[in-house]
Amino acid sequence: MNFSGPNFPVTRMRRLRGSAELRALVRETQLTPNDFCYPLFVVEGENVVQPIQALPGQHRWSVDKVVGEVEAALAEGIRSVILFGLPAGKDAEGSQAYADNAPVQRAVRELKRAFPQLVVMTDVCLCQYTDHGHCGPLRGDTVDNDAALQILAQTAVSHARAGADLVAPSDMMDGRVGAIRAALDAAGFQPTGILSYAVKFASAYYGPFREAADSKPSFGDRRSYQMDSANRREALREAALDLQEGADWLMVKPALAYLDILRDLREHFALPLACYNVSGEYSMIKAAAANGWLDEKLATLETLLSMKRAGADLILTYHAREAARWLV
């Protein structure tokens, strides 16, 4: 057969794929441990290292134990963590969210004391703290947006007081970035940044997290505050609002099923971008790997690379430590 076309045989794409060295020279996107932010669940008590069934390899840590885990992550090249708290008690308003001695606040203080260079972020939401599991106080059977703002702002200030570098609101209430910025500034925390979960979709992929954080809504779902998966233009509006309200950094969540949204934001905004490789995305790979259906290392690195390629500057991922080890 003697085919020639407008480009073939002159152009041959395979020329630059012939060896590992050549491929490395023309590789457009690189993953490094620096790209990862490691999510951690902190609980009351001492000496607690509790495996989370739905997130194989992940644990709930008491504050004394999380320090050792972070030390190991730092040694593997990870520079940032995001903390989630499980409180001792819940109520209708989620008041343990802003208690200065709750697990997140104590963990922030201990981690910044032990590792001043560690970038510490905190998730700001109320669903782990409310007895009904919604992301703010209720009015009838829906979340009272403006009442939630007050509590979220107070929570963000308590995280800043503990020493968080960035607070990350994940509640999807309208106006929360502005309310948090104003409260931080009024309390003297001008340097504390806001990483906004600007574009957070109502997603089935949060399932394992809700087991880990005990934050499943006791009735209904989160569709009256989290975004509809179908909406791409609305994502741009959410991001633009958070930018105007003072967000320093924008996040898209989940990541894998929303890579188009991540790319959209990359093209429309100059802010740093993060994406959340959420619990269900992690557990899918872990489950398939446990069955021998996927090569875990290759599948994980390919997935994380897709997020970087789509435009993420930072990937929140439970794979952080393992992936960092695979990359050296």
Ligand code: PBG
């Ligand atoms: C709290 C919160 C959730 C996640 C991060 N912050 C759950 C939710 O909105 O129900 C999900 C993270 C994950 O699935 O890994 N609002």
Ligand code: ZN
């Ligand atoms: Zn929430």
